[in-house]
Amino acid sequence: MDIEFGPDEERFRAECRAWLEANVPRPPLPSGDTREGFTAHLEWERTLYDARWAVVSWPREYGGREASLWEWLIFEEEYYRAGAPQRVTQNGIFLLAPTVFEFGTQEQKDRILPKMASGEQTWCQGWSEPNAGSDLAGISSRAVRDDAAGGWRLTGQKTWTTRGAFCTHLFGLFRTDPAAERHRGLTYFLVDLSSPGVTVRGVERLDGDEGFAEVFLDDVFVPDADVLGEPGRGWEVAMATTGSERGLTLRSPGRFLATAQRLVDLYRARAAAADDAWRDRLVDAWIDAEAYRWQTFATVTALAQGGRTGPESSMVKLFWSELDVRLHELALDLLGPEAELADGELASWMKGYQFALAGPIYAGTNEIQRNVVAERVLGLPRR
Amino acid sequence: MRFAFTADQLELRDGLRDLLAKECSPAHVRDAWANATGRVPGLWDRLVEVGVVGMLAPESAGGLGLTYADLVLLLEETGRHAVPEPIVETAAFGVPLLGRADLTVAAAPELVPWADTADVVVTAAGRFDPATIELSPRPSVDGARRLFAVRGRAEPVEGLAEAFDRGTLGFAAQQCGLADRMLEMTVAYVKERRQFGVPVGSFQAVKHHLANARVALEFARPLVYRAAVTLDPVHVSMAKAKADGAALAAARVALQCHGAIGYTTEYDLHLYMKRAWALARSWGDAAWHRRRVGRAIL
Numbered sequence A: 001m002d003i004e005f006g007p008d009e010e011r012f013r014a015e016c017r018a019w020l021e022a023n024v025p026r027p028p029l030p031s032g033d034t035r036e037g038f039t040a041h042l043e044w045e046r047t048l049y050d051a052r053w054a055v056v057s058w059p060r061e062y063g064g065r066e067a068s069l070w071e072w073l074i075f076e077e078e079y080y081r082a083g084a085p086q087r088v089t090q091n092g093i094f095l096l097a098p099t100v101f102e103f104g105t106q107e108q109k110d111r112i113l114p115k116m117a118s119g120e121q122t123w124c125q126g127w128s129e130p131n132a133g134s135d136l137a138g139i140s141s142r143a144v145r146d147d148a149a150g151g152w153r154l155t156g157q158k159t160w161t162t163r164g165a166f167c168t169h170l171f172g173l174f175r176t177d178p179a180a181e182r183h184r185g186l187t188y189f190l191v192d193l194s195s196p197g198v199t200v201r202g203v204e205r206l207d208g209d210e211g212f213a214e215v216f217l218d219d220v221f222v223p224d225a226d227v228l229g230e231p232g233r234g235w236e237v238a239m240a241t242t243g244s245e246r247g248l249t250l251r252s253p254g255r256f257l258a259t260a261q262r263l264v265d266l267y268r269a270r271a272a273a274a275d276d277a278w279r280d281r282l283v284d285a286w287i288d289a290e291a292y293r294w295q296t297f298a299t300v301t302a303l304a305q306g307g308r309t310g311p312e313s314s315m316v317k318l319f320w321s322e323l324d325v326r327l328h329e330l331a332l333d334l335l336g337p338e339a340e341l342a343d344g345e346l347a348s349w350m351k352g353y354q355f356a357l358a359g360p361i362y363a364g365t366n367e368i369q370r371n372v373v374a375e376r377v378l379g380l381p382r383r
Numbered sequence B: 001m002r003f004a005f006t007a008d009q010l011e012l013r014d015g016l017r018d019l020l021a022k023e024c025s026p027a028h029v030r031d032a033w034a035n036a037t038g039r040v041p042g043l044w045d046r047l048v049e050v051g052v053v054g055m056l057a058p059e060s061a062g063g064l065g066l067t068y069a070d071l072v073l074l075l076e077e078t079g080r081h082a083v084p085e086p087i088v089e090t091a092a093f094g095v096p097l098l099g100r101a102d103l104t105v106a107a108a109p110e111l112v113p114w115a116d117t118a119d120v121v122v123t124a125a126g127r128f129d130p131a132t133i134e135l136s137p138r139p140s141v142d143g144a145r146r147l148f149a150v151r152g153r154a155e156p157v158e159g160l161a162e163a164f165d166r167g168t169l170g171f172a173a174q175q176c177g178l179a180d181r182m183l184e185m186t187v188a189y190v191k192e193r194r195q196f197g198v199p200v201g202s203f204q205a206v207k208h209h210l211a212n213a214r215v216a217l218e219f220a221r222p223l224v225y226r227a228a229v230t231l232d233p234v235h236v237s238m239a240k241a242k243a244d245g246a247a248l249a250a251a252r253v254a255l256q257c258h259g260a261i262g263y264t265t266e267y268d269l270h271l272y273m274k275r276a277w278a279l280a281r282s283w284g285d286a287a288w289h290r291r292r293v294g295r296a297i298l
Ligand SMILES: Cc1cc2nc3c(=O)[nH]c(=O)nc-3n(C[C@H](O)[C@H](O)[C@H](O)COP(=O)(O)OP(=O)(O)OC[C@H]3O[C@@H](n4cnc5c(N)ncnc54)[C@H](O)[C@@H]3O)c2cc1C
Pocket: A124, A125, A126, A127, A128, A129, A132, A133, A134, A135, A159, A160, A161, A162, A163, A358, A361, A362, A363, A364, A365, A366, A367, A368, A371
């Protein structure tokens, strides 16, 4: 057992910290889930990319620094500690990219990854449909073969597409074989949202931002070069990387450690009015953030020794999403009558609370994750 | 950074698990409930023999000269088997405190289990003088924990605070073992037990209870293992608070998912459940430990 970071890792941490301190925009950018905010965030992404901080764990040729998983965790801790902007490119770099690395052709990697890293192309996730949420294999948007043109024609509707109104591209699952068993006839497509036949309508989320979108596809042509993995194997391709979405990469511990620290600062500022029950909840949440950090260190140690993420990532998703709600609920309790403010510095807590409430819904609802833990970690019978 | 146990440490753990499965089975624990000492005849000698008791003592004092990181998984195993012996009190608390491995130590901040059969008794007041010690029995819900209020002349011992932290961490490890055992028993039970023509473990309400308890354990363990390396008092408190929570959650869910059979003393669940209840309120309960963490971070 060796629970210290080595001198190289500490140097890396110092380098991250110094760069972030010098570069993180102040005051904070407007929400990245609005049109103006999204543009401002893309400039920030460009700044990150130019200094090679956008995708630290990627190969150099695609804009990364070949950072180890440990260094990536350190980067994330420093990133959130510095109060740096949300990553509007996250669904590309954390959800699509691992899939491209695993299933993409060389041509696809070379074409897609650098522009994703720089933010020149931005990706949204087109999985959910009006009639397929938790039951993702129930999607009905379809793709029909167009041999003459060397590709596919996509028709249907995607929904709840995060930042779909601002992104340039969508990755998603479409049904290519209606006769096949539900999970089999699916194919993973990469869609240019400027293609003819695409209509995108922004949808206001709970917090008032236009963070959702509906994406309508009407006979949209997608060339064969934009099929990821084999046709008909879309389910396996998509599932291979759901671990990234639930666990580690999407929501690393640094985020919650930083929120817990901000909460401690808030508590201190309001200590006179704070009662013991709040203090107890605060400490409990702080311990949970630490627990997440150390559980992650155990997981990363296992991965570094050649392990793979399995159904355990569902436990991680349950834990961080519920922790995030608790952290924000407590902040609102501390703010008291000011909790409802929608403007000014304190409003970030209400905003954060509303986003935290989505955690138990997206990336597979927590009910679904509990099913996974029960059936695949504990081995209980399916019904 | 390598936050994992070595193959040797895991092997030691597995060896102790096999030994305890044979020599500290539920039947043995039941026997301890009923016998004169509350302990398993012969088990202590076996624990001495395999080196668990003296693990932290230097080799010159008859120990193995190993570290808490080597010991912690073994203590977790003693929890998994509800070992009715003052093993944490001796191996984690007493041996490093007294610098010798040949004495059985009974200890607790207040009420002391197995004080009548130990060589040395220590409480927050210090080490008791055998000539003046008076023990009054205070029966525990856990029939094997022979509990005593202790009176008499106590002498201060150097290093008591650190010793209490090491002991506390040992009980946190035991709580993880207990939680794991209760979950394992319950998973096995709900796969077998059928109602409405199906295993009750296929019902989602049952699944979700068990998933929640499993998650609590998943995130308590790393805190225990981290504290075993640092032995930092704040880390120990984080570990105890979360391990207590995980054990109590597992106990609650285990009973609920068993139904009435779990509510009998003929069924084994209560042996583990009652130990978890007792440990959760000794050596500082979760609220006490959170207050200690709070003083460090606020
Ligand atoms: C902020 C946010 C961002 C999102 N971003 C995206 C995105 O970018 N791209 C995208 O494709 N999707 C996105 N989603 C959609 C998300 O993936 C779905 O909301 C999620 O999969 C659940 O589907 P649903 O909303 O249709 O709920 P439903 O599946 O209809 O579920 C409704 C309720 O029933 C429960 N339920 C359903 N099935 C079961 C079951 N088997 N057992 C127990 N309970 C069950 C659910 O847990 C939930 O409580 C986003 C959602 C949110 C909130």
